Amino acid sequence: RRSKSIGLPDAREQTLVAVKPDGVQRRLVGQIIQRFEQRGFKLVSEELLSEHYCQLRTKPFYPGLLRYMTSGPVVVMVWEGHNVVQMSRTMVGHTNPTEAQSGTIRGDFSIHISRNVVHASDSLEGAQREIQLWFQAKDLLDWDCCDRASTSEI
Numbered sequence: 001r002r003s004k005s006i007g008l009p010d011a012r013e014q015t016l017v018a019v020k021p022d023g024v025q026r027r028l029v030g031q032i033i034q035r036f037e038q039r040g041f042k043l044v045s046e047e048l049l050s051e052h053y054c055q056l057r058t059k060p061f062y063p064g065l066l067r068y069m070t071s072g073p074v075v076v077m078v079w080e081g082h083n084v085v086q087m088s089r090t091m092v093g094h095t096n097p098t099e100a101q102s103g104t105i106r107g108d109f110s111i112h113i114s115r116n117v118v119h120a121s122d123s124l125e126g127a128q129r130e131i132q133l134w135f136q137a138k139d140l141l142d143w144d145c146c147d148r149a150s151t152s153e154i
């Protein structure tokens, strides 16, 4: 059953929040997002999903997949590091949560293939295509962790 909106007058007001470099480097992104979620704010962002999943458009589950993926906002990120494509897939786990091992994200947090909580690109080429789809080059930063930079450089 769909819940009724209580209709607060300014409930559609939007703001932009950024986690600044020290917040990112101190691994606080998750905790900061959690504060906004717990306070009751709603995360809103754009949808490019039909393009994202265009290779699956002939599959019988595609209409349902699009309905699922556009049912609310998604949080899209680019993570960087040695072997990150393959290792993210390992961390995310099998597409079907029934097959996903405990300890993987899908294995720990999901039970059905059509609600498997997270996406990670499946190849270097796929990652390149998806990153270009969601981000402009200017959105992607080349940065050194503060652990390695001397404070006099900042």
Ligand code: IDP
Pocket (backbone or CB within 6 Å): 056, 061, 065, 094, 095, 113, 114, 115, 116, 119, 120, 122
């Ligand atoms: P992946 O997400 O593990 O890379 P893909 O085969 O690329 O797997 O499928 C993309 C998404 O489509 C899956 O994560 C899942 O949400 C959905 N999906 C895949 N196969 C099925 C299916 O048989 N039924 C329902 N949804 C599916």
